[in-house]
Amino acid sequence: xxxLPRVVVTxxxxxxxxxxxPLFWERVCAGASGIVPIDWFDTGPAPxxxxxxxxxxxxxxxxxxxxxxxxxxxxxxxxxxxxxxxxDAAFAPIAAAAEAMGVVVGAAYGNLLETExxxxxxxxxxxxxANPMLFPNLVLNAPAGYVAIELGLRGPNxxxxxxxxxxxxxxxxxxxxxxxxRADVVLAGGxxxxxxxxxxxxxxxxxxxxxxxxxxGAAAGHEWSSPFDQDRNGMVMGEGAAMLVLERVEHARARGxxxxxELVGHAAQTVPSSPHLWPRATAAAxxxxxxxxxxxxxxxxxxxxxxxxxxxxxxxxxxxxxLAALLGESAPRALVxxxxxxxxxxGGAGAFSVAVAALALRDCAVPPxxxxxxxxxxxxxxxxxxxxxxxxxxxxxxVSGTARGGACTTLLLARP
Amino acid sequence: MAPSAQQVVVTGLGTVNALGSxxxxxxxxxxxxxxxxxxxxxxxxxxxxxxxxxxxxxxxxPPGLAASLRxxxxxxxxxxxxxxxxxxxxxxxxxxxxxxxxxxxxxGTTGGMLRAEECLRARTxxxxxxxxxxxxxxxxxxxxxxxxxxxFDFTGPRLSLSTACSSSANALGVALDWIRLGRADAVxxxxxxxxxxxxxxxxxxxxxxxxxxxRPFDRRRSGLSLGEGAAIFVVxxxxxxxxxxxxxxxxxxxxxxxxxxxxxxxxxxxGIGAVLAMHRALASAGLRPDEIGYINAHGTGTPxxxxxxxxxxxxxxxxATAHLAVSSTKGAVGHTLGAAGAIEALATILALRDGxxxxxxxxxxxxxxxxxxxxxxxxxxxxxxxxxxxxxxFGGNNTSVVIGRA
Numbered sequence: 001x002x003x004l005p006r007v008v009v010t011x012x013x014x015x016x017x018x019x020x021x022p023l024f025w026e027r028v029c030a031g032a033s034g035i036v037p038i039d040w041f042d043t044g045p046a047p048x049x050x051x052x053x054x055x056x057x058x059x060x061x062x063x064x065x066x067x068x069x070x071x072x073x074x075x076x077x078x079x080x081x082x083x084x085x086x087x088d089a090a091f092a093p094i095a096a097a098a099e100a101m102g103v104v105v106g107a108a109y110g111n112l113l114e115t116e117x118x119x120x121x122x123x124x125x126x127x128x129x130a131n132p133m134l135f136p137n138l139v140l141n142a143p144a145g146y147v148a149i150e151l152g153l154r155g156p157n158x159x160x161x162x163x164x165x166x167x168x169x170x171x172x173x174x175x176x177x178x179x180x181x182r183a184d185v186v187l188a189g190g191x192x193x194x195x196x197x198x199x200x201x202x203x204x205x206x207x208x209x210x211x212x213x214x215x216x217g218a219a220a221g222h223e224w225s226s227p228f229d230q231d232r233n234g235m236v237m238g239e240g241a242a243m244l245v246l247e248r249v250e251h252a253r254a255r256g257x258x259x260x261x262e263l264v265g266h267a268a269q270t271v272p273s274s275p276h277l278w279p280r281a282t283a284a285a286x287x288x289x290x291x292x293x294x295x296x297x298x299x300x301x302x303x304x305x306x307x308x309x310x311x312x313x314x315x316x317x318x319x320x321x322x323l324a325a326l327l328g329e330s331a332p333r334a335l336v337x338x339x340x341x342x343x344x345x346x347g348g349a350g351a352f353s354v355a356v357a358a359l360a361l362r363d364c365a366v367p368p369x370x371x372x373x374x375x376x377x378x379x380x381x382x383x384x385x386x387x388x389x390x391x392x393x394x395x396x397x398x399v400s401g402t403a404r405g406g407a408c409t410t411l412l413l414a415r416p
Numbered sequence: 417m418a419p420s421a422q423q424v425v426v427t428g429l430g431t432v433n434a435l436g437s438x439x440x441x442x443x444x445x446x447x448x449x450x451x452x453x454x455x456x457x458x459x460x461x462x463x464x465x466x467x468x469x470x471x472x473x474x475x476x477x478p479p480g481l482a483a484s485l486r487x488x489x490x491x492x493x494x495x496x497x498x499x500x501x502x503x504x505x506x507x508x509x510x511x512x513x514x515x516x517x518x519x520x521x522x523x524g525t526t527g528g529m530l531r532a533e534e535c536l537r538a539r540t541x542x543x544x545x546x547x548x549x550x551x552x553x554x555x556x557x558x559x560x561x562x563x564x565x566x567x568f569d570f571t572g573p574r575l576s577l578s579t580a581c582s583s584s585a586n587a588l589g590v591a592l593d594w595i596r597l598g599r600a601d602a603v604x605x606x607x608x609x610x611x612x613x614x615x616x617x618x619x620x621x622x623x624x625x626x627x628x629x630x631r632p633f634d635r636r637r638s639g640l641s642l643g644e645g646a647a648i649f650v651v652x653x654x655x656x657x658x659x660x661x662x663x664x665x666x667x668x669x670x671x672x673x674x675x676x677x678x679x680x681x682x683x684x685x686x687g688i689g690a691v692l693a694m695h696r697a698l699a700s701a702g703l704r705p706d707e708i709g710y711i712n713a714h715g716t717g718t719p720x721x722x723x724x725x726x727x728x729x730x731x732x733x734x735x736a737t738a739h740l741a742v743s744s745t746k747g748a749v750g751h752t753l754g755a756a757g758a759i760e761a762l763a764t765i766l767a768l769r770d771g772x773x774x775x776x777x778x779x780x781x782x783x784x785x786x787x788x789x790x791x792x793x794x795x796x797x798x799x800x801x802x803x804x805x806x807x808x809x810f811g812g813n814n815t816s817v818v819i820g821r822a
Contacts, residue, residue, distance in 0.1 A: 004597075070680075099692070103675070108556055119533055119614060123540050127463045127617045135618030136680045136810055139525060140557070140578040145811025148675035154692060157675035157813050158586060161527075161558045161576045169575060173590070180593045182673065182696075197536075201552045268573035268599075269516055270565050275488060276553045288516040288571065292599075404553075405562035407574050 004179045008259035008416055009358045010252050011089025011245030013081040015191075016352065017238055017343045019056035020084060025359050031370035031386050033342050035224055035236050041196045047210035048203055051194050052238035052344030063150065071137070071146055072111045074193045077241035078143035079150050082187050086151070089245040089257060093151070093185070102155030102183035105144040105243075106170030106190030108163050108347025111137055113195050143241075147187060155183040164308060165401035166190045167242070167351030168409040172266040174246050175411075184251045189355070190348025191241030199237055205276070207312055209234030226371035227309035227338040228316050228379050235310040238344020242351040244358065249416075259416040260358040264396070266411040267292030273406030278315035284322040289410055293326075298396035298414035302327065302334050304360055305381075306353040308401040310340040315402060320379040322408065323400060334398070335391065337384040341371055350401040350409075357397040357413045364394050424595045424669075425822065427602075427662040428507025428650025430499035431762055434470035434643055435749050438502060443766045447795045449775045451748050453629035453641045458611055459530075466625035469611055470643030470750025481567070488550050489563065490528030491610035495646035495755075496560040497567060500604060504568065507650040509602055512660050519572040519600030520565055521590040523583030523607035524557035525754035530612040531555070557583075557754065560608050572600045578754065580809030581714070582673075583607055584647070585757025585817050589671030591651045601656060606758035608646035615753065616642060622681070630717030630751075631778035632744035633726070633790045640716040643750020647758035666765040667820035669703070669802070672696025676812030683721060683808060687728030690806070693814035694732045697804065701818040706736035708818075709800035710773060712764045714808045715744025716751055725806065726786035741798065743791040747777035757807040761817055764805045768821040773798045 014020055017034025018027040027034075034052040043049040054077065059068055062080040071079065082103075086092070093101055118134045136142065141159035148157050156177055162169045167190035174188030202208050209225040212233065225232045252259055269288040273279035293299050305323055309316040327334060339352050360366055368384045375383050396414040429439045434452035436442035445452070452470040461467040477486050477494045478501050489497070504510060509518070528551065535551035538544045553559075558576040565574055573594065577587050584607025591605035619625045619642060626639035657664055674696065676689035683690070698705060714725055722744075730737050745763045752759050763774050772795045779792040805817045 098677075108558070115614070116536065118618070119536050120540060122613060122617050123537050127461075127465075127620060130617040130621040132618070132621035132623075135614075135621055138614065138618065139580050139810050141580055141809070141811045141813065142680060144579075145675070145680050145813070148677040148812060149679065152677045154675050154677050154689060156586075156673035157579065157811065158673075159578045159811075161556050161578050162574075163556070163558055173575065176590075176593050176597060176599075180596070181700075197547055197552060201547045201549055204546055205549055270571040270574055272566075275559075275562060275566070276549055403558075405558070406565070407562075 006249040007175050007178050007246050007263045008249050008252050009244050009261050009263055010247050010257040010259050011085040012355045012358060013084025013088055014240060014242040014355060015054050015057045015077040015080050016240040017052035017054055023056060028339060028342055028367040029365050031368050033224055033370055048208040050236055052236055053194060054240050067150060072114050074111050075143040075146045077191055078105055079146050081241040081243040082147050082151060085187060085243045085245050091245060098152045099154045100184045101153045102157060102177055102186040103144045103147045103153055104158045104170045104174040104186055104188040106160040106166030106348045106351060107140060107192050108161060108166050109192055109198060110140045112197060114138060116197055162407060163403035163405060164345060165350050165403040165407060165409050167348040168399060168401035168411060171354050171411060172409055175263055175266060178246060178248055184248050186246045187243050188246055189243035189351035192347030193239040194237055202237060207234055209236055209311060224341060224371040225311045226341045226369050227311045228369060228376050228383050229372050230374040230376045232311040232316060235312050235345040238346045238349060240343060241348060242355045244355060261361040261413040262416045264298050264412040264414050265296040268409045271406045271408060276404055278402060278404055279318050279406045280314060281317040281321040284318055284325055286322050286326040289408060290326055293412060296412050298412060301395035302398045303391060303394045304366055304397045305334050305336045306357045306397060306399045307336055307338045308350060309338040310345040318402060320381055324380050335366055335384050336381040337367055337369055341369055353399045354411060357399050361394050361397055361413060361415055365390060422596050423654035424592050424651060425654045425657050425664045426649050426651055426666045426668055426765060427657050427664055428503035428509060429665055429762060430502030431647040432472055432495045432498045433645025433749050433759055434472055437474045446748060446763055446774045447772055449777050449794050451629050451777045453750055459613055465620045466627050468629060468641060470641060471611060472644055490531050490554055492524060492527055492608045493560050493563045496564055496608035499646040499648040500564055500568060503648045503650050508662055509650050513602050515569050515571045517572055517601040518570045519594050519603040520561050520570050520574045521587045521603055521605040522561050523577045523587035523754050523757060524560060524609055525578055525580055525583055526609060526612050526615055527557035528555040528559055529614050530610050533613050570604060579813040580811055581753050581756050582807035582809040582813045582815040583754040583757060585807035585815040586673060588761060588817055592668055592671060595651060595653055602650055602652040604648060605651055606648035607755040609644055609753045609755040611642060611644045624718055626717055629778050630747055632715035632717040632746055632776050633722050633783055633786050634779050635781045635783045637717045637719060637722060639718055640751045643752040645752050645759055646755050647762040664822040665769055666822050669818040669820050670697050670700035671815060671817045672700055673815045678812050681810055683724045687724045689812055689814040690725055690728035690808060691731050693816045697816035697818050703802055705733045708802050708804055710767060710803040711742045712760045712805040713742050713744045714806045715746055717746060726788055730787055741773050741791055742788045743774055743776040745774050761805045764803045764819050768800055768803055768819060771797055771799050
């Protein structure tokens with residue numbers, strides 16, 4: 001095979017529970033959390049009753065009123081994140097460039113809020129009164145369609161659906177889209193939004209954290225459950241959208257862009273898993289992933305791993321076993337963190353992992369596992385805590401994502 | 417510039433749709449010009465403007481599944497399972513390929529929505545107190561890929577793509593790229609879609625559904641007819657297929673994708689995205705327009721789509737339009753949304769392999785403004801070397817796939 005084109009990350013934009021950039025990055029590096037009590041729908045009498053909701057976001061700053069009125073809230077998040085990513089990349093695509101510019105969005109459920117509203121309307125009022133304005137927004141690819149419309153992008157336009165790794169899968173597909181010559185530039189990432197239906201199903205399944213009671217009596221209040229903590233007791237549902245500008249390196253050079261990082265490549269495999277649940281630690285067998293990664297530049301220089309660990313018992317145990325086996329002898333060197341403790345778990349959350357990997361490489365900074373108190377003793381990884389000193393240098397960063405159903409995706413980023 | 421110009425071929429075919437429960441049944445009905453569009457019985461259609469669709473009647477899950485798995489399956493999962501079983505059985509893939517070298521790239525739009533609707537209704541009407549996990553967590557389109565990976569033990573890369581009505585055409589493009597990038601030795605690809613109340617009510621609310629079975633490219637066309645089903649392919653390199661002595665049904669040469677960047681539901685009036693997609697597909701395949709003999713059109717039967725698509729074809733093909741046959745199989749099998757790209761790619765493969773042009777069923781009075789040879793009514797014998805399959809969708813997504821005779 002001929003040598004593949006190289007792909008760099010030149011811009012990052014986001015709508016998140018920790019705000020947009022640069023606020024998000026400052027907050028996540030300071031160990032802040034975006035988790036709040038849910039007061040916008042009924043969560044039932046008993047905990048869990050918290051979620052990580054987006055904040056510091058004004059859609060009208062990014063989208064004109066006429067377009068805003070047509071768009072659902074999740075599409076507004078994605079379009080806002082794209083506008084911020086392009087501004088961050090100092091890139092205003094002219095017509096010719098926009099023709100070769102693609103969009104890949106990853107989402108697991110998308111606009112579930114309006115889907116529920118549309119169906120409830122159908123049940124309550126019958127088909128004659130079904131809302132024709134709502135229907136087009138219910139397709140999973142509506143956000144990607146709106147991005148193309150708002151930004152005038154005529155390249156390939158894809159939407160990927162893959163539970164919690166929808167974001168990683170979108171960035172992997174965007175990479176392939178560029179190296180296969182289908183586009184020079186791709187806006188790629190993902191997200192999802194909090195919905196009552198999904199909250200209640202997750203709560204009933206027992207995967208949501210009720211929070212941890214801090215010792216010291218009733219006045220001590222709650223603290224959040226952390227990924228890789230011995231006492232972790234579940235995930236918190238989150239939401240948001242992170243979009244990255246991926247470019248062929250020559251394209252970035254020609255316009256004088258300064259890349260955050262190179263997206264060197266990716267690898268994927270599937271391990272056995274029950275439906276709706278994450279694989280067990282005993283299922284970790286990352287041989288196929290390791291083989292695919294071995295061909296990539298920088299695989300021996302991984303200094304940081306941004307894991308998908310989300311504070312559930314199963315996924316974190318799987319990730320600990322999977323990553324330790326994946327990196328073998330190099331695992332003790334690499335630092336490991338996760339942003340799910342700060343922004344929660346959701347369909348496109350992995351796009352934030354990739355954004356964090358790119359930001360970390362740019363700044364040589366490593367965000368901590370904010371609420372980590374007692375690291376899981378069975379986890380042999382070098383976890384990043386608030387006390388971990390900033391590394392002298394970061395050469396390469398691995399993003400690891402594992403979804404319910406057993407699909408695993410890894411992306412490798414390196415200093416450009 | 418593709419990473420390598422490796423030749424990629426289709427070595428397995430499978431389908432379930434309203435015209436047939438196997439590739440052989442589908443081929444016979446396609447050739448005969450049968451239409452499967454009839455009054456919809458899957459759910460109550462009282463109060464809907466249009467009440468017809470192309471419905472799969474034989475919807476039993478494949479034999480041999482554990483009861484615990486069978487209970488969990490959505491209608492889309494059932495179609496996908498059966499089509500995959502058929503494609504695998506004839507391909508001889510099992511046993512010749514390591515599971516971690518088999519990729520899975522599927523397209524779809526509504527996944528398990530039909531069952532999620534039933535769950536929502538049951539809760540709203542007080543018949544259940546809580547949402548059930550299977551109908552809700554099994555509703556995203558990724559659930560079918562999860563089921564296939566689980567049942568057939570595919571442990572390679574996996575992707576579920578949703579670009580509305582071009583979803584499974586784009587899945588074929590991903591499969592092609594994966595083979596050429598060496599991400600897998602073989603890819604199981606295609607799409608699956610089940611009828612559901614959401615799309616039936618939604619397209620009705622938009623007045624996009626025809627009151628009579630749809631008649632693509634007809635002067636009196638008045639909308640589309642929905643359908644359902646799945647088509648699944650096994651795709652691998654020609655070299656590998658030859659080495660293991662697999663039967664080759666067709667060559668998958670290229671796909672080209674674009675966005676209209678115009679409107680979420682209406683096509684760009686100049687077909688700008690459709691033209692781009694066809695140009696990209698042809699350029700990627702290294703073919704001139706006059707080398708294409710047949711186009712399986714998106715041809716939904718809506719006044720706007722068919723006019724814009726016909727115009728885009730004439731723009732791309734120019735003088736070569738005169739030697740080109742164009743037909744839509746949606747009058748026969750309905751518009752199967754996320755599965756349409758795959759089912760129509762299958763129709764195109766059968767046309768090339770078996771030497772016929774599928775007719776545009778229900779086309780009685782061809783719209784002269786289209787200016788195309790639309791193969792009305794009956795199929796025609798024809799020997800075609802290369803063909804295009806067009807798929808367009810909500811969001812302004814356009815994809816053209818180039819398929820060649822083996």
